[in-house]
Amino acid sequence: MTRYYIAVTYDVCEHNNLYEDMNEYPLDLSIDIDKQVREFAKTDVAPLIKVYESDTSDFKELRLYKEYKFKEYECGCNR
Numbered sequence: 001m002t003r004y005y006i007a008v009t010y011d012v013c014e015h016n017n018l019y020e021d022m023n024e025y026p027l028d029l030s031i032d033i034d035k036q037v038r039e040f041a042k043t044d045v046a047p048l049i050k051v052y053e054s055d056t057s058d059f060k061e062l063r064l065y066k067e068y069k070f071k072e073y074e075c076g077c078n079r
Contacts, residue, residue: 004054005029005065007037009046013075022046037068047073 005027011020025040027033037049047070052062 001055004057004059005033005051006054006059006062007040007049007051009040009044010048010050011044012047013077015075015077018075027051033066034068038070041068041070041073045073046070047075 007025007027009022009025011018011022022044023040025036027036033051037051040046041049049068049070051065051068052059053065054060054062
């Protein structure tokens, strides 16, 4: 069975109660997923990316596949 994957970038700031999705990126399974996710985080300056999988290409039913956190892109408003 073919599985489809999509990465969603999130902007997060606990101090301002912000948890907002930014962009969605389809994943190319012929390329290392971790490498793709790191590039998405860099592009969007996203501290959190969630990768979802689906059995259908329309992504009607998503399941969380993996979550990535990037400390280097966390908000700095508490510093």
